[in-house]
Amino acid sequence: ESLSDWTLTxxxxxxxxxxxxxxxxxxxxxxxxxxxxxxADSQLEDLVDSMSPPARKYHVHRAQLAVxxxxxxYFATLFKNRRRMxxxxxxxxQDKGSDASQDGTYIELKASAAAAFPxxxxxxxxxxxxxVEATTESAVALRHLASCFGIREMFNSVTDFIKxxxxxxxxxxxxxxxxxxxxxxxITASLKICAGSFMEIKLSEIVLLPPDLFELVVRSPxxxxxxxxxSVRVAAYSRCRPDVIDLETIISLTNAEIMPRIAPxxxxxxxxxxxxxxxxxxxxxxxxxxxxxxxxxxxxxxxxVRGALQVKHSPLCTHTSSFHDRHRQTMNKxxxxxxxxxxxxxxxxxxxxxxxxxxxxxxxxxxxxxxxESSIEQSPSxxxxxxxxxxxxxxxxxxxxxxxRLRRKMEKTVEKYESKLNAREDEVQRCKEELSxxxxxxxxxxxxxxxxxxxxxxxxxxxxx
Numbered sequence: 001e002s003l004s005d006w007t008l009t010x011x012x013x014x015x016x017x018x019x020x021x022x023x024x025x026x027x028x029x030x031x032x033x034x035x036x037x038x039x040a041d042s043q044l045e046d047l048v049d050s051m052s053p054p055a056r057k058y059h060v061h062r063a064q065l066a067v068x069x070x071x072x073x074y075f076a077t078l079f080k081n082r083r084r085m086x087x088x089x090x091x092x093x094q095d096k097g098s099d100a101s102q103d104g105t106y107i108e109l110k111a112s113a114a115a116a117f118p119x120x121x122x123x124x125x126x127x128x129x130x131x132v133e134a135t136t137e138s139a140v141a142l143r144h145l146a147s148c149f150g151i152r153e154m155f156n157s158v159t160d161f162i163k164x165x166x167x168x169x170x171x172x173x174x175x176x177x178x179x180x181x182x183x184x185x186x187i188t189a190s191l192k193i194c195a196g197s198f199m200e201i202k203l204s205e206i207v208l209l210p211p212d213l214f215e216l217v218v219r220s221p222x223x224x225x226x227x228x229x230x231s232v233r234v235a236a237y238s239r240c241r242p243d244v245i246d247l248e249t250i251i252s253l254t255n256a257e258i259m260p261r262i263a264p265x266x267x268x269x270x271x272x273x274x275x276x277x278x279x280x281x282x283x284x285x286x287x288x289x290x291x292x293x294x295x296x297x298x299x300x301x302x303x304x305v306r307g308a309l310q311v312k313h314s315p316l317c318t319h320t321s322s323f324h325d326r327h328r329q330t331m332n333k334x335x336x337x338x339x340x341x342x343x344x345x346x347x348x349x350x351x352x353x354x355x356x357x358x359x360x361x362x363x364x365x366x367x368x369x370x371x372x373e374s375s376i377e378q379s380p381s382x383x384x385x386x387x388x389x390x391x392x393x394x395x396x397x398x399x400x401x402x403x404x405r406l407r408r409k410m411e412k413t414v415e416k417y418e419s420k421l422n423a424r425e426d427e428v429q430r431c432k433e434e435l436s437x438x439x440x441x442x443x444x445x446x447x448x449x450x451x452x453x454x455x456x457x458x459x460x461x462x463x464x465x
Contacts, residue, residue: 194217264300
């Protein structure tokens with residue numbers, strides 16, 4: 001007789017509500033009649049099953065699920081009602097030859113909850129005092145499962161784990177999972193951490209958030225980030241998620257209240273992005289008292305435009321490999337691709353800034369009414385300029401020597417690791433040759449008497465053949 005007396009079929013779907021949909025299924029029909037409605041229902045179920053992700057089966061034990069301090073209140077109620085139903089219909093079920101051992105439960109869960117389902121079963125089968133094997137990725141799903149199936153001890157254990165694990169590095173994952181299962185308190189806590197540690201969180205974690213959650217973080221009152229750094233992060237997010245960025249989202253993310261200034265290096269990117277999103281440039285619309293995103297980009301662009309023009313009119317920078325020159329070449333290309341009207345606005349802003357800087361720059365005059373010693377000492381002499389130039393050349397030579405030293409050190413490190421890699425490859429090859437001398441033999445052993453659940457068991461009977 002099979003050691004398992006119940007089968008759980010778990011299907012992954014993203015289109016179901018928060019609580020799982022459960023229904024009891026049996027291997028055989030419960031009645032002789034099979035009318036048109038039942039046939040239509042079976043056809044519909046077959047169609048849904050064919051469109052859904054593949055389900056996984058777990059062969060479990062009712063006593064383990066419904067009894068003890070780690071029991072499930074849901075399964076305890078389910079089995080209690082089933083026993084009552086079977087007592088009422090025992091005669092009819094015996095006549096039909098129903099095999100109760102093949103009864104089971106069909107469960108539909110979201111993807112992360114379906115992935116965490118085996119961890120829940122491991123917890124229910126583990127001895128008292130064994131902690132739940134939760135991770136940052138599975139904790140919220142496990143808490144959701146504990147709530148749905150009524151496993152109080154696992155709910156408390158996972159909640160303690162989340163409290164200790166919630167930090168800036170893990171907050172984006174918790175925010176995403178909490179939104180998936182609508183855990184409002186966890187959404188609030190993780191959102192506050194994401195906003196307060198916005199610049200500490202890696203961009204690879206931030207881009208996992210959908211636009212609505214990213215917008216909540218950016219517009220949070222707890223956000224700690226200066227305007228230009230925020231513009232750099234929003235631009236990086238837009239580059240990584242171009243498929244989810246629309247005009248309404250980018251206008252909200254770059255609102256003048258939270259981003260009054262744009263980083264100069266991102267000004268041309270935002271102008272291009274506005275053009276791709278359908279804004280007619282140059283943008284003549286007025287944003288009321290606050291300047292529009294286009295106006296802020298134009299105001300931030302003079303240094304970038306000046307660098308782009310230097311590349312355009314300096315042939316020495318076209319074939320260089322330094323980072324700054326390559327960056328200016330990219331800016332030059334972005335500038336060349338802009339419409340003529342936008343270039344006019346950018347050039348006007350650049351000229352206006354240059355004029356303003358020239359007006360505020362101190363001017364040395366050769367003829368002054370009073371030639372006192374203090375004014376003469378303030379004017380730099382040619383000897384001082386030569387000394388400064390010599391000092392600058394010496395500093396440049398020192399930097400070049402430091403670069404050469406670091407390059408030699410890096411080459412030695414690479415050679416050392418290459419030699420280690422070659423030694424490891426030789427060791428792997430030796431192990432392969434050694435393993436090729438052995439032959440695989442059947443593994444014959446008797447089944448353990450330990451009671452545990454099995455997933456998709458190959459055999460359901462044990463003992464003498």
